Amino acid sequence: MKELYIYNSISGKKEKFQPIQDGHVGMYVCGPTVYSNVHLGNVRTFMSFDLVFRYLKHLDYKVRYVRNITDAGHLENDADEGEDRIAKKAKLEKIEPMEVVQRYTVDFHQILNKFNFLPPSIEPTATGHIIEQIEMIKEIIKNDFAYEVNGSIYFDVLKFNSKNKYGKLSKRNIEDLIHNTRSLDGQSDKKNPQDFALWKKADSQHIMRWPSPWGDGFPGWHLECTAMSTKYLGKRFDIHGGGMDLKFPHHECEIAQSEACHGNNPVNIWMHANMLTLNGQKMAKSTGNYILPNDFFTGNSDHLTKKYSASVVRFFILQAHYRSVLDFSNNALLASEKGYNKLMDSINSLPNLVTHKESSGFDLELWIKDCYKAMNDDFNSPILIAELFSVVKFINQVKDGLAKISANDLKSLIHYINIFVFDILGLKNDIDEGTEFEGKLKETVDLLINMRAEARLNKDFDLSDKIRDRLTEIGIQLKDEKGGTTFSIEKL
RNA sequence: GGUCUCGUGGCCGAGUGGCUAGGCAGUGGUCUGCAAAACCAUCUACAUCGGUUCGAAUCCGAUCGAGACCUCCA
Secondary structure, X not given: OOOOEEEEOOOOEEEEOOOOOXXXXXXXXXXXXXXXXXXXXXXXXXXXXXXXXXXXXXXXXXXXXXXOEEOOOOEOOXXXXXXEHHHHHHHHHXXXXXXXXXXXXXXXXXXXXXXXXXXXOEOOEOHHHHHHHHHHHHHHHHOOOEXXXXXXXXXXXXXXXXXXXXXXXXXXXXXXXXXXXXXXXXXXXXXXXXXXXXXXEOOOOOOOOEOOOOOOEEEOHHHHHHHHHHHHHXXXXXEEEEEHHHHHHHHHHHHHHHHHHHOOOOEEEEEEEOOEEEOOEEOEOOOOEOOOHHHHHHOOOOOOOOOOOHHHHHXXXXXXXXXXXXXXXXXXXXXXXXXXXXXXXXXXXXXXXXXXXXXXOOOHHXXXXXXXXXXXXXXXXXXXXXXXXXHHHXXXXXXXXXXXXXXXXXXXXXXXXXXXXXXXXXXXXXXXXXXXXXXXXXXXXXXHHHHHHHHHHOOOHHHHHHHHHHHHHXXXXXXXXXXXXXXXXXXX
């Protein structure tokens, strides 16, 4: 049950997962730059790794999951011009850069919370690790892979490439890169366009600045992840994840920095989550082609016809494999919502299932095996969900008297459903929240159900239909099943 | 222009040499006072053209189309 295979971006193959230290996993995921609200595409990436985190924990690994917050402003392009995104936003909103950082960090946490994310083990910030970054730059300079120009330090990619291979991860070779680098406007201090900044001199206007041996400045974007992953996970760790769009140059540079600094490849398995598209295009702040998580909760968006709960959105995202491009649309979401409700209705009916001496019509052992098989095959959540629907069908057949379940199997089924649906997929049961309010609501609806049953016995269909139709209008659907009437509440 | 990935039925999405993916929608039936829900059955597929093979949606080649990266990006 425990043979986990993970697709490794650097080898292009699924590999059997073998942690460096038995029973322990170190995982680093590139977090957001907190200069604006996270959009659904960002959420998808982090959700992919939430799934990975949850599954590894379920497999009883002791996981240290590090996901950083990028709170130091980085330039909009790698020429020497361009603005620092956080500073730009700060200027725009007339607040301190750290206020920008605080505002969007809080937003980030609130959103992820709504989607039922598990918090990472450590969530370090770039600005909290300036010293580590400076130390790392010193080491890279000492190893002769970086040079200083006018108070800025650049990584010498060509020199690095003459001794190591630059481009392993993104499968690029340096000659192609040289030929295909677009010439950016503006004067650059860099020896070659492929070089990247480890440290940038801050001009007098720049607010976010720190002292360094090379004068006041701020760290380069790629460096923070190397510094923080090294600090918390060591020079070599198990899994490094992030969005597909970070593969090049960000992750490539991380590899180069580690090798230049420590002399070794930092990561065993590189995982890349694919993009979420809207209208066939990647969601991106810069193009305006995006949808914000809060839009779902309010239903306030040109892309949506109604409100959706966070669980439905989570379910929608997990219905696609993390390595595939997923195209967002209202219709797809509507379909997911129906599927999600069907799954939850079925789960909610489990405690009321009538049991028999023996089960028939379903192989529970095989089902459990297949569920693990799906997850062990590179976290294949869509297959797992397909398996869940096969058990939904069985549950409904039991309700209809077409299949049987023993008390033991029912206990086991409830146990594993909880594991797969709630622990691993991280879905929440919107329907059964178990509050006092909901308890009273249930009693009230049951009262109406009884009154309707009585009316039907008396063939007073006017009254019985009125009760049913009014409840439907309110958003409470009655279901006449073999064993009696149950109901489900439409959410939102 | 370069590198890479992908093209699956009405929609979303798995699979990847021979065996039903699944969800949503549709159709026929069972159940029901009528519905809804549920159950049973069922229709739409693997971009195009070649090649390899006993056999390809799955491998190879070409063509067309889409996307990602090459600049900040989840």
